[in-house]
Structure formats: C-alpha cells, structure tokens
Amino acid sequence: MPTEQEIKTAMQAYIDRFNEDDLEGILSLFAEEATVEDPAGMAPIIGKAAITEFYTKVVNGKTRIHREEPIRGSRSNSGAMAIHIETHAEGSTLMIHAIEVMTFTDAGLISSMKAYWGPGDMENK
Amino acid sequence: MPTEQEIKTAMQAYIDRFNEDDLEGILSLFAEEATVEDPAGMAPIIGKAAITEFYTKVVNGKTRIHREEPIRGSRSNSGAMAIHIETHAEGSTLMIHAIEVMTFTDAGLISSMKAYWGPGDMENK
Numbered sequence: 001m002p003t004e005q006e007i008k009t010a011m012q013a014y015i016d017r018f019n020e021d022d023l024e025g026i027l028s029l030f031a032e033e034a035t036v037e038d039p040a041g042m043a044p045i046i047g048k049a050a051i052t053e054f055y056t057k058v059v060n061g062k063t064r065i066h067r068e069e070p071i072r073g074s075r076s077n078s079g080a081m082a083i084h085i086e087t088h089a090e091g092s093t094l095m096i097h098a099i100e101v102m103t104f105t106d107a108g109l110i111s112s113m114k115a116y117w118g119p120g121d122m123e124n125k
Numbered sequence: 126m127p128t129e130q131e132i133k134t135a136m137q138a139y140i141d142r143f144n145e146d147d148l149e150g151i152l153s154l155f156a157e158e159a160t161v162e163d164p165a166g167m168a169p170i171i172g173k174a175a176i177t178e179f180y181t182k183v184v185n186g187k188t189r190i191h192r193e194e195p196i197r198g199s200r201s202n203s204g205a206m207a208i209h210i211e212t213h214a215e216g217s218t219l220m221i222h223a224i225e226v227m228t229f230t231d232a233g234l235i236s237s238m239k240a241y242w243g244p245g246d247m248e249n250k
Contacts, residue, residue, distance in 0.1 A: 004243040041201025069193050069207045072224045073243025076166025080224035080241035082194045082207035099197045099205035099224055101241065116205035116226065118129040118198025 002108040004073035010110065011079050011102060015065045023059045027052055031109040038115035039098075063087045077111075078103045097121040127233040129198035135235065136204050136227060140190045148184045152177055156234040163240040164223070188212045202236075203228045222246040 002010070010029060017025035027048070036051055037044040045054055064086050071081040078101060085096045098117040105111045127135070135154060142150035152173070161176055162169040170179055193207040205226045212219045223242035230236045 004245050008245070040199035040203055070222055070246070072207075072222060072241045072246050074165035074241050075243060078165055078241065079243075080205070080226070082197075082224065097195055097197060099207065099226075101205070101224075101226060116197040116199050116203065118200060118204075120129050120133070121195070121197050 001077050001106055002104050004079075006108055007073055007077070007079040007102075007104055008071045010104065010108060011071050011081055011100075012067075014102075014110070015067055015083070018059065018063075018065050021059050021061050023055055026055050026059065029110050031105045031107070031111050034110055035112045036114075038113065039118065040114050040116045041118075044112075044114075060087075062089065077105075093125045095123050095125055126202050126231055127229050129204075131233055132198055132202070132204040132227075132229055133196045135229065135233060136196050136206055136225075137192075139227075139235070140192055140208070143184065143188075143190050146184050146186050148180055151180055151184065154235050156230045156232075156236050159235055160237045161239075163238065164243065165239050165241045166243075169237075169239075187214065202230075218250045220248050220250055 014029055030051055032048050034051060035044040035046050036054060045051060066084050068082040071079055073079050080099060080101045082099050087094045096117050098115045101114045102110050103112045139154055155176055157173050159176060160169040160171050161179060170176060189211050191209050196204055196206040198204050205224060207224050210221045210223060221242050223240045226239045227235050228237045
C-alpha cells in the first residue's frame with residue numbers, strides 16, 4: 001500500500017500535470033481498471049480507454065485546477081482534496097467548487113476518483 | 126432523495142450542533158443503521174448505539190469544527206466538506222485537517238460519514 005505521503009504526492013502530481021496540459025502524464029497516474037465518477041452521482045466511467053477519452057476532453061488548455069487546502073490522507077489507500085476548477089472562455093470563467101476523493105492500488109496508481117460537486121457548486125464569473 | 130441544498134443544510138447543522146455541544150441534536154441527524162468511519166481506513170462503527178458512544182466521547186466541550194470552504198454537493202445523495210477540528214487542552218491545541226464525506230437516506234438522514242485524515246494531518250499548536 002502506498003504511504004500517506006505517496007498518496008498526497010500523487011494527488012498533487014495530478015493537479016500539476018493537469019495544469020501543464022500533460023495528458024499522458026495524467027493518464028500514467030491511473031491504473032488500467034480505474035474508475036472516474038465526476039460528478040459524484042453520475043455513472044462512473046470505467047477503464048483506461050474511457051478515462052483517456054474523458055481527459056482528452058477536459059485537458060483543453062483552458063481549464064486549471066486550484067487546490068484550496070492541504071490534501072488530506074487517511075489510514076488506508078485513499079486521500080481527499082478541496083479544489084476549484086476554472087475554465088476560461090471568451091469573456092467569462094466557469095468556476096466549479098469540488099472535493100475529489102481518490103483511492104490507490106498497492107502500486108500507488110489511482111484506482112478510483114470521485115469528484116463531489118453539484119449544480120449549486122458552479123458559478124460564472 | 127434530499128435535494129443538494131437539503132444535504133448542505135444538514136451538513137452545516139452537523140457542524141453547528143457539534144459546536145454547541147448538542148449531542149442529541151447531532152445524533153438526530155443520523156439514520157438508525159448509519160455508519161461512521163473516522164478516520165477513513167479504520168473499521169467503521171455501525172448503528173445508532175455505537176454512533177452515540179462515539180459522539181459522547183468527542184462532544185466534550187473542548188472540540189470545535191471549523192469549515193474551511195463551501196460544502197460541496199453531488200448529483201445524488203452525498204456531499205463533502207473540508208474542515209479542521211480543534212481540540213483545546215491545557216496549554217495546547219490539537220488541530221486535525223479533515224475532509225468529511227456524507228451520504229443521506231431518502232428521508233434526509235445521514236447514512237454514512239467518512240472522515241479523510243491521516244497522521245500527517247494532525248498538528249499541535
């Protein structure tokens with residue numbers, strides 16, 4: 001099992017690679033059979049092919065993730081972080097406030113990502 | 126299913142009642158068969174009797190919860206919030222940084238609470 005610090009380092013790498021538009025770098029953090037549920041409550045997408053398709057859309061050079069507080073660990077293979085996601089379009093910015101919870105494989109790869117945000121957590125600025 | 130706003134209101138009520146040392150008020154937010162996993166990765170405690178025992182210990186007049194960011198919703202019956210928990214003892218304060226994820230029953234009661242924090246999320250001030 002990865003240590004608490006290894007989990008936090010991987011979660012920070014997820015943010016950093018996202019903000020560098022490093023699609024391959026993001027995908028390399030995920031296990032082959034990983035799931036992504038974004039937002040929580042929607043059907044999860046399952047497996048590397050579907051996750052590749054998902055991040056190919058959202059890693060678009062216009063979207064940035066800002067972490068709001070320290071990443072939290074756990075006593076097992078999971079961590080959580082509060083973020084906001086800004087997507088810049090001409091003349092406006094869509095901001096989504098989210099909390100992401102990730103679990104990890106023994107090898108330290110993301111086995112699941114679940115992003116908590118609802119319609120009330122979006123705002124246009 | 127409770128609305129996004131009802132979930133956020135219940136989570137804020139959890140904080141407020143905790144900070145008023147209102148043990149009965151906290152317990153009334155939980156469903157009979159609810160589970161509490163605090164910290165995440167430990168064996169969950171299950172059912173109202175065990176949850177009553179847990180909160181009887183932590184609602185002690187010396188512990189306060191501070192919310193750090195807006196409570197996040199979802200597209201289903203869950204919400205998440207970043208908090209820190211301060212426990213005051215003579216001459217020092219223990220601070221725990223945590224993210225709590227809650228799910229709710231159709232009646233709007235808490236069916237599960239999971240608090241993400243690890244040894245690295247504690248500090249003495």
